[in-house]
Amino acid sequence: MASVIQKNLVEKNAEYANQFTQGHLALPPAKQYLVLTCMDARIDPAAAFGIDLGDAHVIRNAGASARDAQRSIIISEQLLGTKEIILVKHTGCGMLTFSNEDAHGLVKKNLGPSASAEIATLDFLTFGDLEGAVRDDVGFLKKSATVPDDVTVSGWVYEVETGKARQVV
């Protein structure tokens, strides 16, 4: 039986598909860039960062981690031709509120030893300082041999309280 969440998807998607006119868009992003941001529920990248459908890859994970996104970034650049990376972390991020040890402890306590063993080597990639983490991730990308020097990389902070984005680096 469909859940409330699934029913909502079906209903809203029917309205969306009914008005959909962009079935002609090509696979490679038209504006040849990618946005890497957080999975946070308070961020709508298309609206907040002005991304029209078909223009850019959007990668999202917990904390907008560049290390965690490496596979997707390489595919975006090497196979689909993107030339610019916009990395956006945000105020009030969950990753500022716990440590790697906290997360492993929670998994062990809530899910037991087999779950804990399954992710024994996982780094949750938390961070303690927002702007520092933006600089660190941009540095990681610029230093990585998988990101060629002709790829433009910038780092930003989005404020969930105001809707404003500002460039950090």
Place this chain on the structure above:
Amino acid sequence: MASVIQKNLVEKNAEYANQFTQGHLALPPAKQYLVLTCMDARIDPAAAFGIDLGDAHVIRNAGASARDAQRSIIISEQLLGTKEIILVKHTGCGMLTFSNEDAHGLVKKNLGPSASAEIATLDFLTFGDLEGAVRDDVGFLKKSATVPDDVTVSGWVYEVETGKARQVV
């Protein structure tokens, strides 16, 4: 100097922030679910899947890979209280068009041996069959000890040609 892409972000974000009224939203997703979908430029999850701001985590990577998203999924569930996973892959996905070996070969050819060595153990997580990959990823999540049995998991295909989403499993 700001790139064309960066200028676009600044201009569009100023308009967005100017009309922004949702600075009060809480960190945990209000509807306690997460959507995992592809980074593909032709997908706007909020519009296509009916996600209002603040309602759900949105995780995006190349191919909507559940394995690649494991860190984010655990954080979403264990630290931020989500109870349902909606996994959406899509027609025309780039991950259907190359193999892991192709990707490693391209990196070596285009970026050289140091880049190739940096990602020697990376699995690009490509797939050959779309619905099969949806089933496989849903199976991976249901089998994982890190996803408790009371978390609802469903798998969907989104058609970039029509804007329609349909449930597979």
